[in-house]
Amino acid sequence: MIPLSYYLTLSAVVFLTGLVGVLIRRNIIIILLSVELMLNATNINFVAFSQYFHNINGQVFVFFALTVAAAEVAVGLAIVIALYRAKSTINVDEFQLLKW
Amino acid sequence: MTYELIPLLPLASFLILGLFGHWIKDKAHLVAVPAVILSFLFSVFAFLDVAGGHHSTFRLYTWLTSGILDIHIGITIDRLTAVMLLLVTIVSSLVHIYTIGYMQGEPGYARFFSYIALFTFSMLMLVLADNFLQLFVFWEAVGLCSYLLIGHWYERPSACAAATKAFVVNRVGDFGFILGLLLVLTTFDSLNYSDVFAKAPDVTGRVMNILEPLGGHLDVSVLTVMCLLLFAGAVGKSAQVPLHVWLPDAMEGPTPISALIHAATMVTAGVFLVARLAPLYNLSPTAMTVVAIVGGLTMMLGATIALTQTDIKRIVAYSTVSQLGYMMMACGLGAYAAGIYHLLTHGAFKALLFLGCGSVIIALHHEQDMRKMGGLKDKLPITYWTFVIGSLALAGFPLTAGFFSKDDLLVSAWSSGPLGQVLASLGIGTAMLTAFYSFRLVFVTFWGPSHVDHHHVAEVHEPSYTMTIPLMVLAVLSIITGYLGIPEFLEPMFATDSEGSGHHASGSVVVMLFASAAGLLGIAGAYYVYVLNPSLPDRWVREWRTAYQLSLNKWYVDEAYDRSFVRPTFVAATELWKHVDVAVIDGAVNGVARAIAWGAWLLRLIQSGQMQHYVLGMALGGLAILTVFLMF
Numbered sequence: 002m003i004p005l006s007y008y009l010t011l012s013a014v015v016f017l018t019g020l021v022g023v024l025i026r027r028n029i030i031i032i033l034l035s036v037e038l039m040l041n042a043t044n045i046n047f048v049a050f051s052q053y054f055h056n057i058n059g060q061v062f063v064f065f066a067l068t069v070a071a072a073e074v075a076v077g078l079a080i081v082i083a084l085y086r087a088k089s090t091i092n093v094d095e096f097q098l099l100k101w
Numbered sequence: 102m103t104y105e106l107i108p109l110l111p112l113a114s115f116l117i118l119g120l121f122g123h124w125i126k127d128k129a130h131l132v133a134v135p136a137v138i139l140s141f142l143f144s145v146f147a148f149l150d151v152a153g154g155h156h157s158t159f160r161l162y163t164w165l166t167s168g169i170l171d172i173h174i175g176i177t178i179d180r181l182t183a184v185m186l187l188l189v190t191i192v193s194s195l196v197h198i199y200t201i202g203y204m205q206g207e208p209g210y211a212r213f214f215s216y217i218a219l220f221t222f223s224m225l226m227l228v229l230a231d232n233f234l235q236l237f238v239f240w241e242a243v244g245l246c247s248y249l250l251i252g253h254w255y256e257r258p259s260a261c262a263a264a265t266k267a268f269v270v271n272r273v274g275d276f277g278f279i280l281g282l283l284l285v286l287t288t289f290d291s292l293n294y295s296d297v298f299a300k301a302p303d304v305t306g307r308v309m310n311i312l313e314p315l316g317g318h319l320d321v322s323v324l325t326v327m328c329l330l331l332f333a334g335a336v337g338k339s340a341q342v343p344l345h346v347w348l349p350d351a352m353e354g355p356t357p358i359s360a361l362i363h364a365a366t367m368v369t370a371g372v373f374l375v376a377r378l379a380p381l382y383n384l385s386p387t388a389m390t391v392v393a394i395v396g397g398l399t400m401m402l403g404a405t406i407a408l409t410q411t412d413i414k415r416i417v418a419y420s421t422v423s424q425l426g427y428m429m430m431a432c433g434l435g436a437y438a439a440g441i442y443h444l445l446t447h448g449a450f451k452a453l454l455f456l457g458c459g460s461v462i463i464a465l466h467h468e469q470d471m472r473k474m475g476g477l478k479d480k481l482p483i484t485y486w487t488f489v490i491g492s493l494a495l496a497g498f499p500l501t502a503g504f505f506s507k508d509d510l511l512v513s514a515w516s517s518g519p520l521g522q523v524l525a526s527l528g529i530g531t532a533m534l535t536a537f538y539s540f541r542l543v544f545v546t547f548w549g550p551s552h553v554d555h556h557h558v559a560e561v562h563e564p565s566y567t568m569t570i571p572l573m574v575l576a577v578l579s580i581i582t583g584y585l586g587i588p589e590f591l592e593p594m595f596a597t598d599s600e601g602s603g604h605h606a607s608g609s610v611v612v613m614l615f616a617s618a619a620g621l622l623g624i625a626g627a628y629y630v631y632v633l634n635p636s637l638p639d640r641w642v643r644e645w646r647t648a649y650q651l652s653l654n655k656w657y658v659d660e661a662y663d664r665s666f667v668r669p670t671f672v673a674a675t676e677l678w679k680h681v682d683v684a685v686i687d688g689a690v691n692g693v694a695r696a697i698a699w700g701a702w703l704l705r706l707i708q709s710g711q712m713q714h715y716v717l718g719m720a721l722g723g724l725a726i727l728t729v730f731l732m733f
Contacts, residue, residue, distance in 0.1 A: 024720065
């Protein structure tokens with residue numbers, strides 16, 4: 002039996018990897034992928050606790066999260082394509098019009 | 102009797118002209134003149150009622166009642182009021198008629214009529230008042246009308262300045278008046294004449310420490326303080342020394358106004374006030390002495406200045422100041438009936454003189470300088486003859502109204518005691534000056550060679566009948582008011598003072614003779630100087646340079662006030678503006694705005710538009726929340 006803390010540690014490492022990726026990378030696709038990493042880190046947590054507490058609700062929640070993530074990626078990539086058409090680049094630093 | 106209609110008719114006329122004057126325009130007189138003439142007829146009825154021994158006091162309207170305060174609008178009709186009503190309504194009627202000709206074709210025709218109607222209403226309410234507060238309210242209302250009418254030609258800077266000056270100078274006096282009013286209220290717990298006069302004898306012994314706020318100690322009789330404070334208001338309104346400076350400048354207004362407000366009615370309100378409050382003044386000999394001396398000073402000052410002025414309206418204005426001094430002096434000496442009698446006759450002949458001046462001014466296309474007149478008596482016969490009658494009355498020529506009232510006044514003054522004898526002697530001297538300057542005016546304006554601008558010489562002619570009829574009526578009044586028995590009519594009103602009335606002390610015949618002789622001497626002097634020896638005045642000017650300059654420059658009173666009050670006020674106001682307003686007040690307001698702008702600029706920096714900055718903020722915020730959650 003693998004202890005709960007292992008799962009939580011893995012989840013934290015994946016989450017932080019995603020967060021750092023969002024913060025430091027410039028490519029919008031990479032940022033989207035990093036966001037997916039963060040989402041999946043929480044999924045790991047859900048599944049781990051579900052198994053630990055013998056409660057199926059957590060696993061049900063993960064299915065919802067996966068579905069939403071799929072939809073989100075579809076929308077996100079569509080936006081990325083629209084951005085690319087507008088500026089011929091997907092470097093996030095170029096998209097800073099919305100400011101004072 | 103319908104006494105209410107006496108003031109309400111002019112009020113209605115004011116409201117109609119004020120609200121609809123824009124459409125009525127050149128027909129304004131059709132509203133104003135009938136209203137004021139009806140008002141005059143009702144005043145005659147009121148006068149006859151009073152003469153029949155019927156006095157009345159009644160309330161029109163209760164304004165507010167709170168504790169001891171009972172404020173109402175009331176009407177009181179007694180002998181004093183009846184005389185004032187007649188004077189106000191008749192002069193007002195004649196001035197209304199005169200205005201039709203004088204202001205013909207002026208852009209502000211309806212406005213002018215609405216203001217004089219408002220003035221007539223206010224003045225009537227002032228004399229009809231049965232309590233101090235109503236007196237004060239309408240006292241201010243006539244001041245307002247005076248301001249509005251002096252500034253009638255508001256596009257002239259000099260008219261605006263004169264209007265402001267009149268208002269500000271009156272404010273000085275009214276400050277005293279309102280303090281006096283408060284003292285009356287705290288002393289007697291009432292503002293009604295009847296209550297105050299009934300309680301006044303009980304407080305004669307009461308004193309107050311007037312230096313209390315300063316920590317000092319000086320006990321003065323409450324009644325004296327009260328009378329002097331109220332007298333301050335009268336000094337302002339009746340142009341007495343030292344607040345006389347506004348009246349001559351008020352001549353910037355149209356001439357009918359000078360006749361109505363600044364000769365016959367409003368300026369006499371101060372004298373009326375002292376006479377109305379006679380029961381209070383009689384209890385304070387100190388205040389009476391002050392009133393008499395101020396009146397005497399004003400009388401002499403006005404006459405000496407009038408000697409050398411060249412603007413015909415200003416000469417008459419200074420003569421008004423001087424005559425008001427006579428009236429005030431008489432009141433101060435306890436000769437109230439004589440004072441009011443002179444007020445009445447003066448109202449007639451001074452209005453006549455002003456309207457005569459107006460007629461000359463119109464004939465010469467708004468020329469007021471006496472040196473550019475001369476030889477007008479053949480061209481303006483009606484104006485000339487009425488003007489001569491007015492001047493004779495002013496000079497106290499025998500058998501004119503001015504002769505009777507001035508003699509009565511001087512004799513009453515003489516018989517009132519040592520102070521009265523001194524002042525009466527000065528009054529006789531002043532009477533000579535009065536006769537001299539008024540006939541200087543007549544001779545220089547109407548006699549001698551013409552100095553009229555040669556462009557206008559041919560077109561000089563008598564004005565229309567609307568202007569000459571009031572002149573003739575006033576000329577008749579300037580004579581017959583001496584025969585109506587006004588002093589005998591007024592005497593019972595002030596009969597409490599037994600020694601001053603009725604029986605004149607020894608020497609009164611001599612005083613009478615001297616007064617008449619002084620008048621005749623003055624006229625003869627003016628004839629000698631200005632008709633027989635026209636070169637004499639210029640020589641005198643050279644020989645008595647200092648005296649001439651002093652008189653010509655009005656004793657430098659204006660200059661003194663300018664140096665001591667006006668200029669320092671302007672300097673202080675400028676300094677306050679530059680340092681307090683700009684630095685402190687504007688600084689505070691602008692500072693707040695600047696602080697907010699600076700703060701906003703700082704806050705704005707965090708909105709960079711870089712998505713990753715926002716994410717970092719979110720992450721750090723989440724971390725902070727987590728830290729707090731875990732640590733506490």
